[in-house]
Amino acid sequence: MIFPSPPTARRRTTVALVVPLALALALGACTGETGAGATAETPGSAAAAGSTGSGSSGSGGTPTAGVTVTGAPAALSALVTRLYAGSDVGGSASPSAAAALRARTAGPAQVKATASTGSWRGTPIAVVTAGRDVTLAVGPTWKVVGGWWPSLGVDTPSLGKGGPRWLLAIGSDARKGQALDRTRADVLQVIGVDGAGGGGVMGMARDLWVPLSTGGKGKINSAMVFGGPEAQVATVKAATGLPIEGYVLLGFTGFKRIVDDQGGLPMVIPRTVVASHAKDLVIKAGPQTLSGAQALAYARERKTLPDGDFGRSRHQGEVILAAAVKAKLAGPAAIPSALTSFSEVGESDLSAEQILTFTAGLHTLNPLQVGRDVAKGPFGTAAGQSIVVLGAEARRLFASFRDGNLS
Structure with missing residues (x-):
């Protein structure tokens, strides 16, 4: 019925x-809180949180002169520096993110980024913000899996599938x-x-x-x-x-x-x-x-x-x-x-x-x-x-x- x-x-x-x-x-x-899964920094590391990485020329055009990443583990800081320097991120990005980043243009001379880290069911994760830019990364061998980067000419978000x-x-x-x-x-x-x-x-x-x-x-x-x-x-x-x-x-x-x-x-x-x-x-x-x-x-x-x-x-x-x-x-x-x-x-x-x-x-x-x-x-x-x-x-x-x- x-x-x-x-x-x-x-x-x-x-x-x-x-x-x-x-x-x-x-x-x-x-x-601004650091969640579980954050990696401890190595004192004195050149790519440690808060350090400045030097840019290098690459597919992104004119290199970024300096990248400062606060709150990031050393490997993630180095990866973000490469991203803004225009360097090829290679296997350190998912296929969709790598494709989006290949289209990036020269960024600003100085970049100040902040990383928020945490854990998803035991896997380290991070969101790195720099102005209107957002970079999504997954560890422990850090890989860019998505984001959007208006300062690099990538306005359309890259969000996986x-x-x-x-x-x-x-x-x-x-x-x-x-x-x-x-x-x-x-x-x-x-x-x-x-x-x-x-x-x-x-x-x-x-x-x-x-x-x-x-x-x-x-x-x-x-x-x-x-x-x-x-x-x-x-x-x-x-x-x-x-x-x-x-x-x-x-x-x-x-x-x-x-x-x-x-x-x-x-x-x-x-x-x-x-x-x-x-x-x-x-x-x-x-x-x-x-x-x-x-x-x-x-x-x-x-x-x-x-x-x-x-x-x-x-x-x-x-x-x-x-x-x-x-x-x-x-x-x-x-x-x-x-x-x-x-x-x-x-x-x-x-x-x-x-x-x-x-x-x-x-x-x-x-x-x-x-x-x-x-x-x-x-x-x-x-x-x-x-x-x-x-x-x-x-x-x-x-x-x-x-x-x-x-x-």
Whole structure:
């Protein structure tokens, strides 16, 4: 039996782009901090942090006279010096970054750069800023994996894989003593970018009835129970037709810790919400700075919302967007410490290069080319339980997101 879905208007919000739920919150980290994974300097090293490297002639034209890199390990400082000196970076760059850098022109006579370092699941990472230039690098044998360099005539960002990209943000329903990656997915949000300044975030109703990658049919959020986050990604990929790269996964405790560690989450609450599952915690309408417990309650509430699970998914998108605004203000230099923080409480199958280029790319987006929506459908029943039927409305949304843009 199928019943029409609630008459809620489809909403698309053109505001600053999103990052995965937990990751976005982590990106509110203060700039200028050195995260785990930083390499100690060798005293007296010519390329040590704060030293000045001499430029040399190369494909970049006239050599840069001096490059000062503060906060970088010696090998990274030397690599950045070569980049600005016009020297061939060779194998010390990913193919896409190397191609972009081959087109660079002569830079300024003096360059003062600052490195922020951190770690992504044990791999050293760094963001080096110099004016409007941003260089993304991955260690421990340092390699440039992306960035943008207006001072060298490279205005178009080089951010790894070209074209549209998608990640899946998963919020685990794990309780104390349960495995984070073997419980239901309480949050499923697909984050997309189109590679041309636009993007979007698409919430997935938890009760969507779909074929599971582990076999049979079930609610979309049950795939992780049977096959872990990899099975959850495969299920969402099959349902949406989107080639999702991988996932970021966070639980309740990690979510609250990240929000509280970053001083709360500023956002405007459209209407007062009474979180029935959190001892009737009241989150009042208007401008608020939510604590970790409040942000979690807002993202999880559904029973008191007129559109139930669809409303919950919408709230989750609002939390992501608010966190992304905070991240945007922090700037790319905050990324390494943020990724370090996330690594301590979350899980992911993304490589350091993938997460660094994707996350940095969120800082290059045009707010007017970013949208938000929820994949929903009519209610029904299957296997004795209430479900959401995957129908034409959701499929139209999936099709519109194939370019990585929901604006």
